[in-house]
Amino acid sequence: MEEKIRVLVAKPGLDGHDRGAKVIASAFRDAGFEVIYTGLHQTPEMIVDAAIQEDVDVLSVSVLSGAHMTVFPRILDLLKEQGVTDMHVIGGGIIPNEDAEKLVQMGVGAIFGPGTPTTEPIAYIREWYAKRKPA
Amino acid sequence: MTRSQEESRGRTAEAARLAERLAQGDRRAIARGISHVEDGTPVGRALLDRIYTLTGRGHRVGITGPPGSGKSTLVDHLSRRLRERGLRVGVLAIDPTSPFSGGALLGDRIRMRAATQDEGLFVRSMASRGSLGGVAAATYEASEVLEAAGFDWILIETVGVGQSELEVVELADTTVLLLVPESGDAVQVMKAGIMEAADIFVVNKYDREGGDRRSQDIETSLEISGWNRGGAWRPPVLPAVASRGEGIVELLEQIDGHFAHLTRDDDSLGRARKDKIERRLRALLRRALLDRATRGARIDERLEEALDRIAAREISPYRWVETVLADWMPSGEE
Numbered sequence: 001m002e003e004k005i006r007v008l009v010a011k012p013g014l015d016g017h018d019r020g021a022k023v024i025a026s027a028f029r030d031a032g033f034e035v036i037y038t039g040l041h042q043t044p045e046m047i048v049d050a051a052i053q054e055d056v057d058v059l060s061v062s063v064l065s066g067a068h069m070t071v072f073p074r075i076l077d078l079l080k081e082q083g084v085t086d087m088h089v090i091g092g093g094i095i096p097n098e099d100a101e102k103l104v105q106m107g108v109g110a111i112f113g114p115g116t117p118t119t120e121p122i123a124y125i126r127e128w129y130a131k132r133k134p135a
Numbered sequence: 136m137t138r139s140q141e142e143s144r145g146r147t148a149e150a151a152r153l154a155e156r157l158a159q160g161d162r163r164a165i166a167r168g169i170s171h172v173e174d175g176t177p178v179g180r181a182l183l184d185r186i187y188t189l190t191g192r193g194h195r196v197g198i199t200g201p202p203g204s205g206k207s208t209l210v211d212h213l214s215r216r217l218r219e220r221g222l223r224v225g226v227l228a229i230d231p232t233s234p235f236s237g238g239a240l241l242g243d244r245i246r247m248r249a250a251t252q253d254e255g256l257f258v259r260s261m262a263s264r265g266s267l268g269g270v271a272a273a274t275y276e277a278s279e280v281l282e283a284a285g286f287d288w289i290l291i292e293t294v295g296v297g298q299s300e301l302e303v304v305e306l307a308d309t310t311v312l313l314l315v316p317e318s319g320d321a322v323q324v325m326k327a328g329i330m331e332a333a334d335i336f337v338v339n340k341y342d343r344e345g346g347d348r349r350s351q352d353i354e355t356s357l358e359i360s361g362w363n364r365g366g367a368w369r370p371p372v373l374p375a376v377a378s379r380g381e382g383i384v385e386l387l388e389q390i391d392g393h394f395a396h397l398t399r400d401d402d403s404l405g406r407a408r409k410d411k412i413e414r415r416l417r418a419l420l421r422r423a424l425l426d427r428a429t430r431g432a433r434i435d436e437r438l439e440e441a442l443d444r445i446a447a448r449e450i451s452p453y454r455w456v457e458t459v460l461a462d463w464m465p466s467g468e469e
């Protein structure tokens with residue numbers, strides 16, 4: 001049986017919009033990924049706990065609330081605390097370029113701004129996965 | 136040591152490490168173990184072999200029913216109640232794989248809000264990956280991993296099925312079928328053989344119109360189909376409003392009752408499971424034989440070669456099958 005790329009799509013924060021997260025989740029499914037969607041209002045703790053149980057390859061986090069500079073570092077810290085070294089975190093949402101750069105330095109794989117076509121993160125994930133898992 | 140010996144030794148060692156960690160309840164090991172069995176890796180096979188003696192201790196409960204009938208909501212509440220009793224709960228929630236992309240959108244977790252930061256509760260989403268029976272091919276194996284990790288109850292939420300895909304019955308000790316007031320008519324329900332398959336019926340969304348009628352329909356069908364043909368268990372029909380947590384305690388009582396019925400004497404659970412194990416052994420053997428034949432007889436390759444000729448009606452598919460098998464397995468070995 002073949003392996004599938006498993007991605008958890010998370011939407012932390014208190015704002016009530018998950019349209020964007022749903023769009024990306026559907027696009028990932030159509031790209032052949034197995035997507036776990038956890039719904040709204042997730043704390044970083046809940047997200048990391050779910051990602052561990054689901055043993056995902058990629059954790060895709062959309063932040064629109066402006067809390068990205070706390071959410072992403074917290075997620076990275078929690079993963080480190082749990083000893084998870086092989087999970088790749090990517091992000092999307094309204095994140096200024098300079099913040100995005102800082103986040104990438106901290107260990108986020110890539111940040112995709114609003115309006116990025118869904119083909120971009122898909123291509124990115126495929127490429128990352130292929131490099132990580134030499135056939 | 137040859138390379139393949141080395142590889143196989145590495146696999147055994149990794150399986151042993153995983154087995155040890157997951158038996159201690161290490162969540163990452165449980166999760167990785169399930170991935171291995173799901174992907175059918177050599178490590179996964181070695182792991183299953185190693186943990187088999189630790190399995191069979193959990194109470195496996197299948198929750199099935201049409202799409203949107205409230206299965207995840209019910210599982211969420213059931214696991215909360217079981218956690219209150221101090222029991223450890225593992226959940227496997229299956230959603231369909233898209234036949235077009237091979238991907239899947241697994242959304243059952245949205246309703247399972249209890250499933251965070253509780254060491255005694257483990258929820259795993261599984262894609263059906265082409266299986267049509269409402270569960271994934273590896274759901275049984277995944278439940279074995281959860282049992283080896285010490286979970287007392289395993290709740291298995293199937294794909295939102297129509298009325299014929301009831302493979303979960305083969306995995307579960309107790310099968311709960313969820314219906315809603317407006318789902319199908321009684322005749323539909325009877326036709327599908329569901330009356331024999333379900334141990335407990337729940338009419339969920341009782342806050343809506345028509346619950347009593349639906350319950351009555353099911354009761355009538357049960358009478359007509361002769362529920363007591365095989366044993367003494369009379370499947371109860373229970374009302375519930377899962378979204379408000381109503382009817383959960385009563386459902387748990389009935390699940391307990393069913394399990395007590397299964398374990399009424401020393402060997403009754405063993406007997407009930409033995410039939411299922413036999414069917415499972417046959418299925419495993421079928422799968423292994425097919426795998427081996429597919430490789431040994433180069434079936435994929437030969438299929439490719441033959442397809443055009445068969446489609447053009449030059450040779451018959453029956454002859455082709457005979458030839459392929461005869462080449463692989465010299466006659467007389469049958």
Ligand SMILES: Nc1nc2c(ncn2[C@@H]2O[C@H](COP(=O)(O)OP(=O)(O)OP(=O)(O)O)[C@@H](O)[C@H]2O)c(=O)[nH]1
Pocket residue numbers: 200201202203204205206207208209243246294295339340341342343375376377378379
């Ligand atoms: N009115 C009413 N709505 C309910 C009840 N139980 C669940 N729901 C709602 O029904 C919808 C579907 O519930 P789920 O628990 O996701 O159903 P499901 O059977 O798991 O769905 P699939 O996994 O997609 O097949 C949700 O919006 C629930 O809030 C109930 O008792 N009454």
Ligand SMILES: [Mg+2]
Pocket residue numbers: 206207208242243292
């Ligand atoms: Mg569900």
